[in-house]
Amino acid sequence: MSENIGIKDIISEENLVYSKTKLMTDKTLSYCPGCGHGTAHRITMEIVEELGIQADTVGVAPVGCSVLAYEFMNVDMQQAAHGRAPAVATALKRLMPEKYIFTYQGDGDLAAIGTAETIHACNRGENFTIIFVNNGIYGMTGGQMAPTTLPGMKSSTSPFGRDVELMGNPLKITELIAQLPGTHYVTRQAVHTPGNVRKAKKAIRKAFENQTLNKGISFVEIVSNCNSGWKMTPLDANKWMVDNMFPFYPLGDIKVDGEIVNK
Amino acid sequence: MTEIKLMKGNEAVAEAAILAGADGYFGYPITPQSEVLEYFMIEKPHERTGMVILQAESEVAAINMVYGGAAAGKKVMTSSSSPGVSLKQEGLSYIAGAELPCLIVNVQRGGPGLGTIQPSQSDYFQSVKGGGHGDYKLIVLAPSSVQEMADFVSLGFDLAFKYRNPVMILSDGVIGQMMEKVEFKPQQKRLTEEEIMKKCPWATTGKTPDRERNIITSLELVSEKQELHNIKLQKKYKKMIDTEVLFEKFDCDDAEYLIVAFGSSARICSKAVKTLRENGVKVGLLRPITLFPFPTEEINKLADQVKGILSVEMNAGQMVEDIRLAVNGKVKVEHFGRMGGVIAMPNEVVEALNNKLIGG
Numbered sequence: 245m246s247e248n249i250g251i252k253d254i255i256s257e258e259n260l261v262y263s264k265t266k267l268m269t270d271k272t273l274s275y276c277p278g279c280g281h282g283t284a285h286r287i288t289m290e291i292v293e294e295l296g297i298q299a300d301t302v303g304v305a306p307v308g309c310s311v312l313a314y315e316f317m318n319v320d321m322q323q324a325a326h327g328r329a330p331a332v333a334t335a336l337k338r339l340m341p342e343k344y345i346f347t348y349q350g351d352g353d354l355a356a357i358g359t360a361e362t363i364h365a366c367n368r369g370e371n372f373t374i375i376f377v378n379n380g381i382y383g384m385t386g387g388q389m390a391p392t393t394l395p396g397m398k399s400s401t402s403p404f405g406r407d408v409e410l411m412g413n414p415l416k417i418t419e420l421i422a423q424l425p426g427t428h429y430v431t432r433q434a435v436h437t438p439g440n441v442r443k444a445k446k447a448i449r450k451a452f453e454n455q456t457l458n459k460g461i462s463f464v465e466i467v468s469n470c471n472s473g474w475k476m477t478p479l480d481a482n483k484w485m486v487d488n489m490f491p492f493y494p495l496g497d498i499k500v501d502g503e504i505v506n507k
Numbered sequence: 508m509t510e511i512k513l514m515k516g517n518e519a520v521a522e523a524a525i526l527a528g529a530d531g532y533f534g535y536p537i538t539p540q541s542e543v544l545e546y547f548m549i550e551k552p553h554e555r556t557g558m559v560i561l562q563a564e565s566e567v568a569a570i571n572m573v574y575g576g577a578a579a580g581k582k583v584m585t586s587s588s589s590p591g592v593s594l595k596q597e598g599l600s601y602i603a604g605a606e607l608p609c610l611i612v613n614v615q616r617g618g619p620g621l622g623t624i625q626p627s628q629s630d631y632f633q634s635v636k637g638g639g640h641g642d643y644k645l646i647v648l649a650p651s652s653v654q655e656m657a658d659f660v661s662l663g664f665d666l667a668f669k670y671r672n673p674v675m676i677l678s679d680g681v682i683g684q685m686m687e688k689v690e691f692k693p694q695q696k697r698l699t700e701e702e703i704m705k706k707c708p709w710a711t712t713g714k715t716p717d718r719e720r721n722i723i724t725s726l727e728l729v730s731e732k733q734e735l736h737n738i739k740l741q742k743k744y745k746k747m748i749d750t751e752v753l754f755e756k757f758d759c760d761d762a763e764y765l766i767v768a769f770g771s772s773a774r775i776c777s778k779a780v781k782t783l784r785e786n787g788v789k790v791g792l793l794r795p796i797t798l799f800p801f802p803t804e805e806i807n808k809l810a811d812q813v814k815g816i817l818s819v820e821m822n823a824g825q826m827v828e829d830i831r832l833a834v835n836g837k838v839k840v841e842h843f844g845r846m847g848g849v850i851a852m853p854n855e856v857v858e859a860l861n862n863k864l865i866g867g
Binding site: 334 | 530531561568569578597700713714
């Protein structure tokens with residue numbers, strides 16, 4: 245039997261169990277091999293495809309590694325200045341309330357230079373989706389300390405490890421914004437295993453679907469690795485993430501339907 | 508017949524924006540222009556036309572809201588005063604880089620720093636020379652009356668969309684705060700989404716099957732491509748210089764001396780010109796309406812006719828540099844200005860012209 249099956253049979257429509265979403269372009273990703281951004285991009289675009297909202301979706305790209313997100317996501321997109329994506333998205337949603345608006349931001353963008361824009365857009369209860377990829381380091385700029393860098397974690401600007409006395413505490417921005425009355429759904433996910441990818445995708449779907457409810461911001465943090473910045477192999481980086489990032493940034497829902505989830 | 512109203516300059520800006528069919532205003536209160544946002548909140552344009560009004564958390568957020576709205580092809584604007592406009596420069600650089608239309612109103616006050624809340628014209632350099640990082644220009648309109656505050660809103664939007672470029676109304680605390688009669692143009696309709704998609708095919712309104720995705724960005728990592736983008740921008744600015752210069756001339760035909768002044772300074776100078784003429788001094792006044800593009804050619808022509816030029820500004824001498832470039836050494840060009848929110852008196856201008864040009 246096996247000799248009769250060729251490549252054409254394998255790729256024929258009825259035999260396909262998975263294919264790349266048309267909402268990702270064919271352009272080669274600019275991310276380092278092993279980085280979580282590619283997966284986070286893909287599941288975001290899969291949700292836009294599954295919901296059939298490509299013509300009604302506008303994304304806002306940040307500054308940092310994902311500055312070129314608009315090259316890979318096949319939807320209309322705007323590239324915002326450092327940290328300003330929530331302000332840009334605020335106007336987009338207010339002026340086009342029927343559209344699905346999302347920002348895609350990293351930790352430097354969202355939790356350092358854009359803290360004000362993040363907190364105020366969330367507190368106003370703007371009705372869009374924020375996808376926040378947290379890898380605890382400035383990737384594109386060359387591995388400097390981020391607001392989310394863990395205590396003791398090395399970076400090019402904390403070369404002997406983050407000394408909280410000298411450099412201050414890591415900022416748990418997601419827990420912070422969950423306290424704000426304007427946020428409707430706040431969750432923390434990861435994309436390092438197939439199971440986690442499925443959970444993260446489900447969270448992003450919920451975040452987009454929530455826009456139809458007009459009840460406030462949906463905020464999906466994705467804790468990710470940065471093997472280049474962390475100077476580890478992808479496998480070691482994922483292990484380090486599980487052992488060190490997850491205890492500090494525990495996965496799971498923080499706020500659902502406007503209510504804090506008590507664990 | 509159109510109704511004539513008595514209004515503050517700041518209020519006239521807000522009313523004109525509603526009537527111009529603007530889609531959105533995003534601002535942050537700062538003296539002496541807070542009446543713009545206050546007027547919007549009283550007038551409820553959301554009910555009148557569907558216009559979106561939002562008080563942002565900062566000037567930085569406000570200009571980035573303008574960026575987002577402009578990228579969607581909407582008619583959007585902000586207003587502020589000098590320290591606030593400094594904060595908006597980041598956003599303005601991005602908007603100019605991404606080639607988006609928008610309107611920004613600067614009701615200037617004295618600086619540097621927190622300075623004063625009194626009027627000034629010391630943001631001239633910041634407005635006409637770029638302001639933020641990178642090589643870019645705004646079209647800068649300088650009103651000298653409440654009527655022009657209103658008129659320049661629709662003119663500003665038209666120019667912004669014609670060139671896909673930010674336009675600034677460079678006003679000051681005098682024009683913003685004073686009350687004058689003003690006549691408004693009839694209500695224009697806001698564009699529907701279909702009309703926007705037709706008029707602005709570049710806008711991010713959602714990717715439809717009939718076109719490629721639209722991307723609004725000011726990023727180009729390949730130097731040669733970034734240079735090409737800059738060359739394209741410079742060509743656009745050259746076209747503005749060739750076609751959009753606006754100015755007014757008073758008593759220039761037989762003038763032996765010329766005063767150049769914009770905005771509220773021009774009003775003070777018109778009184779000074781009257782006094783000087785009464786004393787037998789043949790003086791003319793040129794009032795640039797567009798500060799970029801600057802009336803370089805006209806000033807150069809007048810330099811062949813006059814013995815000297817006085818630039819009168821409420822600053823330490825900023826526009827005088829552009830006049831000197833225009834004149835290119837043909838005649839003496841001097842500056843007179845008061846700073847820190849002090850408004851010059853017409854007799855001080857008379858004295859300055861006598862001392863610096865006639866006597867000097």
